Amino acid sequence: MAKKQGNREMPEMNTSSLPDLIFTILFFFMIVTTMREVTLKVKFTVPSGTELEKLEKKSCVSFIYVGPPTDQLRAQMGSGTRIQLNDRYAEPREVMDFVAQERTTMSDPASQVMSMKIDQNTQMGIITDIKEVLRKSWALKINYSATRRN
Amino acid sequence: MARKKKKVPGLNSSSTADISFILLIFFLVTTSMDTDMGLARRLPQPPEPNQEDAQIDVKERNVLNVRLNAAGNLMVNHDFIDVMQLRARAKEFIENRNNLSTLPEKHAKNIEGLGQCYVTDKHVISVQTDRGTPYNVYFLVQNELVAAYNELRDELAIAKFGRPYERLSEDDQVAIRTYYPQKISEAEPKNYGGN
Numbered sequence: 001m002a003k004k005q006g007n008r009e010m011p012e013m014n015t016s017s018l019p020d021l022i023f024t025i026l027f028f029f030m031i032v033t034t035m036r037e038v039t040l041k042v043k044f045t046v047p048s049g050t051e052l053e054k055l056e057k058k059s060c061v062s063f064i065y066v067g068p069p070t071d072q073l074r075a076q077m078g079s080g081t082r083i084q085l086n087d088r089y090a091e092p093r094e095v096m097d098f099v100a101q102e103r104t105t106m107s108d109p110a111s112q113v114m115s116m117k118i119d120q121n122t123q124m125g126i127i128t129d130i131k132e133v134l135r136k137s138w139a140l141k142i143n144y145s146a147t148r149r150n
Numbered sequence: 151m152a153r154k155k156k157k158v159p160g161l162n163s164s165s166t167a168d169i170s171f172i173l174l175i176f177f178l179v180t181t182s183m184d185t186d187m188g189l190a191r192r193l194p195q196p197p198e199p200n201q202e203d204a205q206i207d208v209k210e211r212n213v214l215n216v217r218l219n220a221a222g223n224l225m226v227n228h229d230f231i232d233v234m235q236l237r238a239r240a241k242e243f244i245e246n247r248n249n250l251s252t253l254p255e256k257h258a259k260n261i262e263g264l265g266q267c268y269v270t271d272k273h274v275i276s277v278q279t280d281r282g283t284p285y286n287v288y289f290l291v292q293n294e295l296v297a298a299y300n301e302l303r304d305e306l307a308i309a310k311f312g313r314p315y316e317r318l319s320e321d322d323q324v325a326i327r328t329y330y331p332q333k334i335s336e337a338e339p340k341n342y343g344g345n
Contacts, residue, residue, distance in 0.1 A: 019166035026174045033181035047286045049293040051300055052187040061186070115188060118285050124218075125281030127288075131336075135196045143188040144289055 042067035042084045044119035048149035055143060060111045062102040064095065064130065067119035081122050083130065092129040099137040117145040189292060194335070212254045214243045214275045216291060220282030224291065233290050240298035244330065246270050263325035264310060275334045295334055302330050 044067035055061050065084040069077040082089050085098045103109040114134060118127060134142060216236070217225040224231055226239055246253035254273035261267050275295060279288055300315070303326050307315040311322055318326065 015167065016163065019163065019170050022167055022170040022174060026170055026177060029174065029177045029181065033177065046188075047289040049189055049289060051189060051293055051296040053190045055186040055188065113190075115186060120284070120286035120289075122285040123281060124279045124283040124285060124288055127285060128279070128281065131193060135193045138196065140193040140195065141190070142193060143186075143190050144292070145186060145188040146289065146293075148187060 038063070038065075038084070038087050040065065040084070041070060041073060041087075041089065042082050042119070043070050044117055046117055046145045046147055047120050049144075049146045050149055052146055052148055053143075055113065055115060057108070057111060057113075060106055060108055061113050061115050061143075062099070063115050063117060064098075065117045066122055066126065066130070067117075081119070081126055083126070092126065092133055095130055095133040096137040099134065099139045111141070112139055113141045113143055114139050115143045115145050189289070189296065191292065191334075208272075208274055209255070211252055212270075212272050212274060214240065214273070216275060216277045216295075218277070218279045218283045218287060218291065220280045222284050222287040224287070233287070233294060236291060236294040237298045237301070240275065240295055241302055243275070244270060244273060244298060245302055259328075261325050261328050263322055264329060267329060269329050271328075271331055273333060277334060277336050279336075292334070296332075299330055299332050303327070306330065 042065050044065060066081060068074070068079050069082055069089075077089070083092065083095070084090065085094065090098070099112075099114070103112060106112060116127075116130070131142070134140070215225075215227050219225070224233055224236065226236065231239065243253055246256060249256055249268075254270035256268040256270055257272065259267055259269050259271065261269075277288075277291060277295070303315045306329060307313060307318055307322070307326050310326075311318055315323065315326055
């Protein structure tokens with residue numbers, strides 16, 4: 001009918017597949033990214049190195065943060081070096097419980113990796129304490145988190 | 151047809167795109183893409199509870215003592231050196247190209263894929279820190295030591311297989327690793343030079 005009358009209408013673009021498209025992008029991002037798990041209570045600048053490896057299995061990685069408390073918390077907590085596990089400050093010996101607890105949530109506990117995000121200016125004493133506890137709890141694969149430098 | 155067929159109106163789905171956009175943006179904001187990188191190390195197994203302090207006898211020539219004091223100074227065997235010199239020093243130590251009597255002893259070893267080789271597999275690099283050593287110095291030292299091993303492995307891989315270590319097959323990598331095993335031991339920290 002329209003043709004007969006001669007007034008050609010511009011056909012509307014079919015947008016019914018647009019949601020699918022966006023969903024695909026969404027799923028892509030859901031797969032390649034990781035949730036920010038914890039709110040950081042310590043601030044740290046990791047050192048930079050050249051011989052770094054990527055952390056492969058995200059699900060098998062637990063994080064230990066070491067550094068001075070953030071600026072907001074410094075008034076209460078002081079400026080000494082602190083260890084953060086999950087959402088709270090902890091002592092070196094509590095690392096053992098943390099390791100055990102993390103292990104229960106993992107599909108493959110044998111490949112558990114502890115990623116240590118440690119501030120550059122930390123003294124080795126506290127790190128050695130953590131490492132000693134990690135050894136005792138059989139979490140032997142560790143990873144010193146760092147940024148790439150050329 | 152007597153009765154006129156009622157047309158079911160289609161569900162208006164034009165807003166689905168907007169909804170999924172919102173979801174997408176939510177995920178973009180709450181997740182992080184940064185791939186975590188780091189220096190992978192392996193801790194030694196915990197000591198057995200009833201194990202006595204069995205001192206494993208290691209000949210002096212087989213040990214490279216790397217000591218770090220609280221001020222972050224580096225001492226290798228009996229020399230103070232800069233961190234930048236450590237890599238060359240470690241490579242010289244691990245490789246012992248000229249079979250010197252001051253560097254690790256070499257053993258004949260039959261490695262699958264490489265044949266009969268003379269390797270310094272008894273060497274140990276012992277890193278000893280002070281409780282006050284800054285972490286970044288320690289990290290640099292670890293990084294340089296791993297770099298020394300990686301460079302040696304690459305050199306060997308190129309000499310034997312014509313390709314860098316990373317691009318070798320799994321078996322060849324194992325062979326190279328047997329030739330240059332990574333032996334970095336970490337002793338308990340001591341208090342060097344005060345607190």
